[in-house]
Amino acid sequence: MILEGKTVVVCGVGPGLGREVAEKALRDGARVVLAARTASKLEAAAKELDSSGESVACVPTDLTDEEQCRALADAAVARFGSLDALVQVAALDSVFGGLADAPLEDFERTFDTNVLGPVRLARAVRPAMKQGGGGSIVLVGSQAMLMPQTPQIAYGTSKGGLLTAMYYMAKELGPDRIRVNMVVPTWMWGPPVEAYVKMQARNLDTTEEEVVSGITANMPLGEIPLDDDVAEAVIFFASDRARMITGQRLLVNSGELMR
Numbered sequence: 616m617i618l619e620g621k622t623v624v625v626c627g628v629g630p631g632l633g634r635e636v637a638e639k640a641l642r643d644g645a646r647v648v649l650a651a652r653t654a655s656k657l658e659a660a661a662k663e664l665d666s667s668g669e670s671v672a673c674v675p676t677d678l679t680d681e682e683q684c685r686a687l688a689d690a691a692v693a694r695f696g697s698l699d700a701l702v703q704v705a706a707l708d709s710v711f712g713g714l715a716d717a718p719l720e721d722f723e724r725t726f727d728t729n730v731l732g733p734v735r736l737a738r739a740v741r742p743a744m745k746q747g748g749g750g751s752i753v754l755v756g757s758q759a760m761l762m763p764q765t766p767q768i769a770y771g772t773s774k775g776g777l778l779t780a781m782y783y784m785a786k787e788l789g790p791d792r793i794r795v796n797m798v799v800p801t802w803m804w805g806p807p808v809e810a811y812v813k814m815q816a817r818n819l820d821t822t823e824e825e826v827v828s829g830i831t832a833n834m835p836l837g838e839i840p841l842d843d844d845v846a847e848a849v850i851f852f853a854s855d856r857a858r859m860i861t862g863q864r865l866l867v868n869s870g871e872l873m874r
Contacts, residue, residue, distance in 0.1 A: 616644030617854040627705025635846035678732035684739040698743035700853040729773035749792025756799040785862030794861035801868035805842035835870035
């Protein structure tokens with residue numbers, strides 16, 4: 616088990632990627648601290664993941680609040696004695712629009728969550744990771760930062776900003792043996808994308824299979840990656856198997872974009 620004895624904080628535990636990451640971290644031996652804004656959802660996820668409560672803790676956290684980010688880091692150390700990895704999944708991805716019609720307020724909200732939020736968290740976990748001899752910060756990007764897929768200029772731009780922040784953090788935190796990397800998914804087959812496919816099929820008066828075919832048309836592997844597939848890449852970066860990898864991005868995209 617590649618995370619045996621480690622404490623992993625997963626920020627952004629919902630019905631999709633965050634929950635998959637938490638499940639796989641537990642599978643691989645970690646103690647997991649679940650973070651998101653809504654306490655009731657966290658508690659429900661914790662019961663499903665570990666009914667004994669021995670290896671899971673819940674800390675409601677709004678990553679736009681620096682004090683709450685620090686409290687999350689402190690809670691992880693208080694409960695499990697260390698903080699070895701942070702996986703930052705939480706993001707604001709529900710704002711749509713292009714240059715002409717996206718309100719500037721959407722840019723501000725999106726950047727506050729998707730760029731400043733991970734920066735706040737990284738600052739919060741640094742002391743505990745440094746004291747423990749190092750750690751891993753795994754950010755989740757989006758292929759939207761590299762190629763426009765839907766009209767989401769604010770979201771795509773924010774993820775591009777996060778990628779740049781990742782390079783700077785990797786350089787600064789390296790001497791503390793803290794690695795910083797990014798997993799970059801395309802579409803992920805999980806509850807959010809399933810809902811999108813159903814909606815598009817209704818709106819376009821077509822089948823869900825046709826919508827999926829359109830999405831996978833430029834994917835050499837011909838399949839939308841699962842949340843599960845992206846989570847496995849996250850777990851690798853969080854583990855000591857990636858001990859000499861920092862400042863890198865890894866696309867999990869069925870070959871849709873090769874670079």
